[in-house]
Amino acid sequence: MSEPLLRLDHVSKTFARGGFFSRRRIEAVKDLSFTIAADKAEIFTIIGESGSGKSTTARMILGIERPTGGSLQFDGLDVGALNGHADRMRFMHAVQPIFQNPFEAFNPLKQLDRYLFLTARRFGAARDQAEAERLADEALRKVGLSLAEAKGRFPHELSGGQLQRVAIARALLSNPKLIVADEPVSMVDASLRMAIVNLFKALRDELGISIIYITHDLATAYSISDRIIIMQKGEVVEAGDARAVLAAPQHPYSRQLREAVLTPDSPRALAS
Template sequence: MIEQGILLRIENVTKIFRIGGRITGSKLVAVSNANIEMEGSKPEIFALAGESGSGKTTLARMILGLIEPSSGRIIFKGRDINTLKNRKDKLWFKREVQPIFQNPFEAFNPLKKVESYLFETAKNLLLLKTKDEVLENISQAVKAVGMSLEEIKDRYPSEFSGGQLQRLSIARALVAKPSLLIADEPVSMVDASLRMSILNLFRNLNKDHGVSIIYITHDLATAYYVSDRIAIMFRGVIVELGPVDEVLSKPYHPYTQLLLESIPKPDPDRKWERRIKLSDMEVKEYSLVGCKFVTRCPYAKEICKKKEPPFVHVEKGRSVKCFLYSNGTIKISEEV
């Protein structure tokens, strides 16, 4: 039974991809037993952070309903999104959950006027009939991102800067009046000077318009600045979850500590300089029976190689997937 007031619940969600042929190929667990809950009564910005291959984008695509989980359930406002089959239910979900993609220039056809996307969204998702209704809706969405209809009228994507175009992609999403935005690396393709304006826009949308946001990033500094809570992912596994200021100032999981080595104290003006390239990853880490981080962890024990660690609630609102905390005590946080 789903409790009232829960906006999104991700229950033991796993996604497995097959690599290669049926006989000689192998399986890649892109997301493993993910569990996240967001309340509807308290709109928040929730960050999914991790490097390339951590599974954060795969999880986002499942939340958007673009791919189905191999197992587990994604519940949005009390409804399993993978059971929404008829047109009416699918239209409802598209209105409620809107994506914002990484590259704003790829979100718009260069030969199509930007305003046409906003009009199409208003007509197709909200089913608005009159021109006045459409214009009023679009005007509100554009105003929410700090622009006006006059600024965008009869203009093509190439006539806007990257920052302006990303704002317009957000406006396009807002036209549908969503409850949840899924923003996948939304500032990584924007000039550094414009990143803060986009992040501040997210904060305003959350605070003033009551929109919940899942913010997906590899940049811990921006996650720290804009988010309320954060989940750290490694090889498809959520290894740590909690309030962003606590997780990034006092990390418990050894992997989170590794990520923070280059930024001893989170600072929104500094980038996460250390990055683990996809070419450096060990594919075998995805299929390890025990902890995915065992081959790199300075605290690894024999049990870590044989058994998957439990997800332990170590403090109010904080959880970590590690045997170091399996008895509920904090053992290494003072060494960070």
């Protein structure tokens, strides 16, 4: 078997909290192991209620937070100990984040097209302005927008859903292999959520990008996931093929998942 793209091997994260006399240890993530294959793009979903350790997991995968136990390997790199400029750059190109609030991801005073041009120059292959414009337009079209629509616009002039699309376009400019999306639609209108998560399917199928999709939204999770892990209090309580988890839910949380996708609101989920 070939090396996986991403491997989490018994990863843990413990935070120390409180004062000298009341110091507590918070085990945000306990003994988490999974892999993402290198040869086949997939949508791997981490689902769980608030405080279950999802964002801490995302931040460790992104190299923002170091594990206190275990190891993370991405494409031959030790994520917990990236050394040297070349390794850091390779990692930053290959693993791109999408966060919950797109308005925090952009400088409010900078026009979106200029921001994308800068990113294309810095991260992409653009050598001049014309090429930066072409790459920005290409990336925006992959998310259902165009450069003409972004031209001269500031972040606050777009809706949350539109701006999240721009954030995805920006991520695409570095040709990532993996996107880590931490609750990317929880601030987006319910009616637009499915359209955005369906973009992830297109990135998987057409560009071969794997997605780690973090959510507590059961309907979108079921609709786009290949595999699911369910986390509770830092631990995985259920894991497997998304449909298998649904067909034979063992855990109360996965039973809720089943009920949520059986509601009349999401009849397409089961039909697909």
